Amino acid sequence: MKALINARILADYILNLSNFCITDREERVSYNHIGALLADVILQSGLNYKHVVFPRVQRILIEYSEYNTTTSFHKLLDENGPRYVINWTHPEKINRIMSVISLLKKYGIRNEDEFKFWLTSEENVEILLALKGIGPKTIDYLKGLLNIPGVAVDRHVKAFIAQAGLRLNDYSEIKKTVEFSADLLGISRSSIDYSIWVYMSEKQYIISKNK
Template sequence: MTRRSEQVDLLVTHIKTVGLEPKHRDAHYSHIGALLTDAGLQGNTNYSTNVVPKALKVQREWPDAATISGFQARLAQNNFGEWIPFRGKKPVIIEAMADALGEMGVETVGDLLHCYTDAERELDLIFQLDPVKGVGPKTINYLAILAGSPDHVAIDGQLTTFAQEAGVSTRSERFLGTFYRSAAKQLGCTAASLDAAVWTYMSTRKRTAARQP
């Protein structure tokens, strides 16, 4: 048994011990404005109350923002941070991501997903988004999940803590992502569904602990 396989086995054992049952998920967006809003606002905030309603507002009230060009036109006509509303730098990050994707010819969610199904195209996407301050590997992988890729894992604090509790090395975000993908293969589920199951489990546990006196 290799050191890598030992790490994967530790993760799989922990997943089974806590009773996680990753399920097929088809929760990706078809509206790129809503997708970018979700990706840009998530992180260090309550997802269900501060992110989802705002992404759905973009989808509902700006149907023409289902394309990058339509989203950019809306952004040009509105102060996005005030309209959404959301304070801080995150609305600016969303606008910068839209501009970066527009520059490389991404127009729809389907176009974005295509970037993740071709290795060279994915490298082009990473290079395009790299200058956007506030966008790192986690956000780039999360964009893939939101676009419908079953093979990506967005390593964040929740997934890192879960792995640490399993006794898995978390020194390298890149290797941690491969551990999760290999664990998903052993469990017979997609990497994205395992990501969702672990994230939901850790978030629920955190909220439950916060409510306890």
């Protein structure tokens, strides 16, 4: 009930913003590469995407294009070492990638399409969440890459919620508020997520430009 009330407040706030545009998020093109997908998902947290994450994802897609399935990429990591293949030395994220790919092998998930289907089960989501370092934000980011509709609560969403006058801190509470708000506005949950990102990114750019 509280989430619905907050959603109405957020929806009204959006409707009264003269420069907020609802932008439909086009379905992203799949990597069709388990290794590139996992590198993107695991590396993105806390790192500069454009300069750190994206070049590594591209390198995997170009240099290891034929190792696109779970089994073949796992074999590549075993033979060449994950630090070399991912081009990353810190053990925390490397261990996280290895944990996820081992889980995919355990459940017989061979590619992105099968991973997407597997994630439609909440029971399976809980299995993935049980891995060290995998939290709700990582799951929602992963779902976004796999074109599963939803909202990933990042700093832009949190700042936007605060601007609307809502004092929310719990990840799940923020997520429900934004998703219910999308339902009230009659737009997709992916669209409201993307629209908030565009709005806050442009606002941040204007502020930094005027400093």
